[in-house]
Amino acid sequence: xxxxxxxxxxxxxxxxxxxxxxxxxxxxxxxxxxxxxxxxxxxxxxxxxxxxxxxxxxxxxxxxxxxxxxxxxxxxxxxxxxxxxxxxxxxxxxxxxxxxxxxxxxxxxxxxxxxxxxxxxxxxxxxxxxxxxxxxxxxxxxxxxxxxx
Amino acid sequence: xxxxxxxxxxxxxxxxxxxxxxxxxxxxxxxxxxxxxxxxxxxxxxxxxxxxxxxxxxxxxxxxxxxxxxxxxxxxxxxxxxxxxxxxxxxxxxxxxxxxxxxxxxxxxxxxxxxxxxxxxxxxxxxxxxxxxxxxxxxxxxxxxxxxxxxxxxxxxx
Numbered sequence: 161x162x163x164x165x166x167x168x169x170x171x172x173x174x175x176x177x178x179x180x181x182x183x184x185x186x187x188x189x190x191x192x193x194x195x196x197x198x199x200x201x202x203x204x205x206x207x208x209x210x211x212x213x214x215x216x217x218x219x220x221x222x223x224x225x226x227x228x229x230x231x232x233x234x235x236x237x238x239x240x241x242x243x244x245x246x247x248x249x250x251x252x253x254x255x256x257x258x259x260x261x262x263x264x265x266x267x268x269x270x271x272x273x274x275x276x277x278x279x280x281x282x283x284x285x286x287x288x289x290x291x292x293x294x295x296x297x298x299x300x301x302x303x304x305x306x307x308x309x
Numbered sequence: 310x311x312x313x314x315x316x317x318x319x320x321x322x323x324x325x326x327x328x329x330x331x332x333x334x335x336x337x338x339x340x341x342x343x344x345x346x347x348x349x350x351x352x353x354x355x356x357x358x359x360x361x362x363x364x365x366x367x368x369x370x371x372x373x374x375x376x377x378x379x380x381x382x383x384x385x386x387x388x389x390x391x392x393x394x395x396x397x398x399x400x401x402x403x404x405x406x407x408x409x410x411x412x413x414x415x416x417x418x419x420x421x422x423x424x425x426x427x428x429x430x431x432x433x434x435x436x437x438x439x440x441x442x443x444x445x446x447x448x449x450x451x452x453x454x455x456x457x458x459x460x461x462x463x464x465x466x467x
Contacts, residue, residue, distance in 0.1 A: 189361070189382060190381060190382045190384050190385040191381050191382070191385065191412040191416070192347075192361035192362055192379060192380055192381040192382055192385075192412070192416070193361075193362075194345065194346075194347060194362075207344075207345030208345050208346075230345065231345060232343060232344055232345045233342060233343045233344070233345050235343055236343040236344070236345075256426070256427075259426050260344055260345075260423055260426075263419050263422040263423050263426070264419055264423075266415070266418070266419075267415040267416060267418065267419040270411060270415045271411065271412050271415055274407070274408045274411040274412065275408065
């Protein structure tokens with residue numbers, strides 16, 4: 161249990177998710193894209209595909225064991241934040257990182273699917289440009305096939 | 310014209326056109342670095358180097374322009390290009406070639422969409438571009454869009 165009452169995933173489940181995240185990073189790097197683990201201090205200022213491992217036991221329809229989002233250069237994010245803090249939420253630069261995120265979302269999904277990783281767009285209104293990674297195509301199906309006598 | 314007819318070189322564009330292409334190429338590089346891509350100006354540094362990420366180059370010919378290409382890691386392109394050189398069944402390419410082509414198609418679509426939303430005029434090049442992915446023909450400055458490459462010089466903000 162975490163401090164907030166959410167059950168954390170077991171070490172075995174987390175290990176499997178980390179392995180899936182590594183597979184995602186390798187597939188994207190082979191495609192030529194910068195890809196790295198989200199949340200590690202040494203990657204805080206990197207741009208590219210940030211790969212996040214879900215620490216909670218439960219995954220909802222809006223979450224997945226692993227998720228991916230595109231992170232623009234810090235200078236781009238800074239310019240967007242500057243426009244926001246200057247009181248101009250309608251400035252095009254505010255929306256621009258999200259626009260790039262959506263363009264990259266479809267590329268990331270198709271590249272992952274083609275590498276044997278099952279990925280889909282996030283349905284969550286909070287993160288419409290995120291990519292949810294469910295597993296790999298060599299994983300066993302979630303429900304066992306009926307036994308044939 | 311400085312063309313040497315014996316070598317049948319395509320005619321070169323006037324220097325001011327080539328200069329304008331260089332300036333446009335630099336703007337493309339700046340924008341794509343802000344997006345978060347690794348960017349190489351291979352033509353200025355003795356390339357192409359086939360580094361993973363975007364290669365931006367300018368050709369000096371009349372039928373030329375500013376081109377952007379995506380390069381995968383050699384781990385992906387090497388085996389795919391080897392198979393390709395050996396000859397493949399185009400109707401049913403081997404998985405390594407199919408995956409390589411999927412990556413290139415996806416990155417071409419992403420580059421075109423991203424450059425277009427940044428205000429660049431882009432088109433898919435014809436066969437003369439030797440397989441290049443994206444031809445950038447111009448930039449329409451949007452007065453409403455601040456240039457994140459030059460923070461503090463936002464248009465419309467005094």
